[in-house]
Amino acid sequence: MASRLQEIIESLDRDDLRVLRTIEKLMSRHEYVPLDIIERRSRIPGGRLWKILWRLSDLKLVRRQAGPVTGYTLTYLGLDVIALSSLMGRGVISRVGERIGVGKEGDVYLVELAGGEVAAAKLHREGRTSFSKIRRLRSPAAMVDRKQWFRIAKLLGEREFKVLVRLHERGAWVPEPIAWDRHCVVQEYREGVELYRVREMSLEEAYSLLEGVLTTLRIAYLDVGIVHGDLSEYNVIYEGDGRGVVIDWPQYVYKEEENADELLERDVAYIVGFMRRRYGLQVDPGEALAYVKGARASPPRPG
Ligand SMILES: Nc1ncnc2c1ncn2[C@@H]1O[C@H](COP(=O)(O)OP(=O)(O)O)[C@@H](O)[C@H]1O
Ligand SMILES: [Mg+2]
Structure with a gap:
């Protein structure tokens, strides 16, 4: 069955998309883009444009502001549709x-x-x-x-x-x-479950997962020069068998930034603490941090 977003995208023709992209562009200057400017830039004549905008509002891709000057703004759904249809076009x-x-x-x-x-x-x-x-x-x-x-x-x-x-x-x-x-x-797409939902794990699996996460933080720090900054059981997907991935990186900070060390320490202490509380895995957070920062060559062994 087609998803709602897919249905919306399929229902749009080239002019609909053109109007959406025109509004998107003009939004660098106007929060609500005046109708006459949309008409001028899209070069779609008034009557037809009005029908298109009516449909786009109905689909909640744009929102209209009434008042002395009628204007339109994109909604997030509208922006989603633009990006996804662009990815289709590409x-x-x-x-x-x-x-x-x-x-x-x-x-x-x-x-x-x-x-x-x-x-x-x-x-x-x-x-x-x-x-x-x-x-x-x-x-x-x-x-x-x-x-x-x-x-x-x-x-x-x-x-x-x-x-x-x-x-x-x-x-x-x-x-x-x-x-x-x-x-x-x-x-x-990584099929698995967020770590917060994993109630049990063997010590061996827990250690393998923690080792992978710490090595990922180390690569981020030493090779890429960044700190994740929001590491938690919500941003690790567990795939079973001691394997997983760390997701959700856009808030990273560069390691030269003034709060980077603090954030790194927090990320490491947090995940080490979570693995201990939830799965009983005992790893020293100071040694884990030393590994991530390159001060020791191998990840700490469980104590
Ligand atoms: N690559 C991926 N593979 C599978 N599921 C994912 C992937 N990226 C994100 N998810 C799912 O989407 C949720 C939200 O993603 P996330 O990147 O953490 O965004 P947010 O900034 O909203 O927390 C995750 O908790 C996870 O369930
Ligand atoms: Mg997240």
Whole structure:
């Protein structure tokens, strides 16, 4: 069965998409783009444009502001449709499936790649919560202004894609990045469960997982020069057999930044502590940190 998003995308013709992209572009200047400007830029005559905008509002891809000047703004759904149909046009994906994850800062959908394989598409959402993981990228005005949210969401997509490329090519346990368009990052789908849902694990499996996660943090720190900054049982997918991946990287900080060491220490202490509390795995957090920072060559053995 086709997902709702797939149905919406299939129902749009070229002019519909043209209107959406026109509004998207003009939103760098207007939060609500005046109708006459949309008409001028899209070159779609008034009567026809009006019908298109009516349908797009009905589908909740745009929102209308009535008043002295009628204007339209894109919704996140509208931006999703633009990015996903662009990925289709580029021959990256062929279909959009169901939503598999709703995070604080992103919605994740299953997608089918042009070759038929399944992948995950993360659509960044800035502005969903007022306390973003990425405070550094925003100004106070960004809290209220949709056009700023979109700009930041796109920046987060770019950041996440590019950092996944660097981590993945160095052998870190992360999903393989496939493509990026605007605020959407297409990545390898890793079937598993978030670690917070895994009630039991043997000590051997727990150690293997922790070793992989610590090695991933070490690659990030020593080879890529970054700290994840939001490591928890919600951002590790466990695939069984002591294997998994660390996801959700866009809030990373560079290791030269002033709070980087503190964040790294927190990430390491947190995951080591979680593995101890939940699965009884005893590993010294100081030794784990020394391994991640390159001060020791091998991961600490359980005590
Ligand atoms: N590559 C992936 N493979 C499988 N599931 C994923 C993948 N990336 C994300 N998910 C699912 O989507 C959820 C939200 O993704 P995440 O990157 O953590 O976004 P958020 O910033 O919203 O927390 C995850 O908890 C996980 O269930
Ligand atoms: Mg997350």
